[in-house]
Amino acid sequence: MSAATHDHDREEGLAFQPKFDAAGLVTCVATDAATGDVLMVAHMNDAALRKTIATGEGWYFSRSRNALWRKGESSGQTQRVVEIRMDCDQDAVWIKVEQIGAACHTGRRSCFYRAVKDEGGNVSLSFVDAEQLFDPAQVYRK
Amino acid sequence: MSAATHDHDREEGLAFQPKFDAAGLVTCVATDAATGDVLMVAHMNDAALRKTIATGEGWYFSRSRNALWRKGESSGQTQRVVEIRMDCDQDAVWIKVEQIGAACHTGRRSCFYRAVKDEGGNVSLSFVDAEQLFDPAQVYRK
Numbered sequence: 001m002s003a004a005t006h007d008h009d010r011e012e013g014l015a016f017q018p019k020f021d022a023a024g025l026v027t028c029v030a031t032d033a034a035t036g037d038v039l040m041v042a043h044m045n046d047a048a049l050r051k052t053i054a055t056g057e058g059w060y061f062s063r064s065r066n067a068l069w070r071k072g073e074s075s076g077q078t079q080r081v082v083e084i085r086m087d088c089d090q091d092a093v094w095i096k097v098e099q100i101g102a103a104c105h106t107g108r109r110s111c112f113y114r115a116v117k118d119e120g121g122n123v124s125l126s127f128v129d130a131e132q133l134f135d136p137a138q139v140y141r142k
Numbered sequence: 143m144s145a146a147t148h149d150h151d152r153e154e155g156l157a158f159q160p161k162f163d164a165a166g167l168v169t170c171v172a173t174d175a176a177t178g179d180v181l182m183v184a185h186m187n188d189a190a191l192r193k194t195i196a197t198g199e200g201w202y203f204s205r206s207r208n209a210l211w212r213k214g215e216s217s218g219q220t221q222r223v224v225e226i227r228m229d230c231d232q233d234a235v236w237i238k239v240e241q242i243g244a245a246c247h248t249g250r251r252s253c254f255y256r257a258v259k260d261e262g263g264n265v266s267l268s269f270v271d272a273e274q275l276f277d278p279a280q281v282y283r284k
Contacts, residue, residue, distance in 0.1 A: 084257065086267060088250075
């Protein structure tokens with residue numbers, strides 16, 4: 001089968017055939033099922049993707065810890081998955097979730113708590129929706 | 143400066159300091175500013191990110207073509223950027239856009255036109271919002 005045919009199957013077919021990168025990962029975007037806000041961008045390996053599908057909870061693969069990770073296992077801030085979608089070439093996953101509390105390890109609802117502003121070519125950030133729902137020093141202490 | 147201090151600055155500061163990966167890229171999620179739907183997940187290098195900020199249009203870096211790419215330059219399906227946000231560790235970008243027509247090269251509004259379904263452990267896809275707004279064979283022909 002040619003590469004083009006294979007791509008066509010993956011893009012137009014209904015077979016679930018995630019395309020993992022060289023590290024065995026796909027990119028996952030989690031959005032708030034209620035508001036549409038992007039909560040986080042993270043990675044899933046095959047096991048994380050399968051567990052997310054099978055359990056209806058958000059599972060990821062931590063590149064820094066090199067470990068499978070159930071979202072909220074330390075913090076209690078779990079994700080109930082409402083819908084899972086694959087993108088055209090099946091190397092990205094979009095999950096719509098009901099997020100308990102904060103998705104971000106900094107204690108914010110979303111990891112995207114800063115907007116980019118450009119003042120005459122001078123680019124900086126400003127806080128947006130940056131309220132901390134928990135204190136990371138308390139939640140993640142050993 | 144320790145790695146921890148540097149991470150803290152990047153996460154809690156207001157300096158724009160995108161964290162590019164080994165290939166010089168950050169992940170970008172584009173959502174529909176009106177509906178919150180995820181339209182696409184793609185990559186930006188420094189030039190694409192700077193051009194997106196400076197012009198208010200979506201620019202990306204194509205890994206397959208190894209080239210900077212203005213969204214819609216072939217198809218006319220451009221993106222006007224409404225807001226740009228950086229995530230906690232500044233290796234992912236969320237842009238809210240007004241998408242002209244279809245974001246996906248397959249002609250669909252969004253790249254995420256298939257949902258994952260699990261029937262007793264048998265995982266497959268089903269089309270959702272998969273109407274084609276243009277014919278790729280016509281739009282991308284040489």
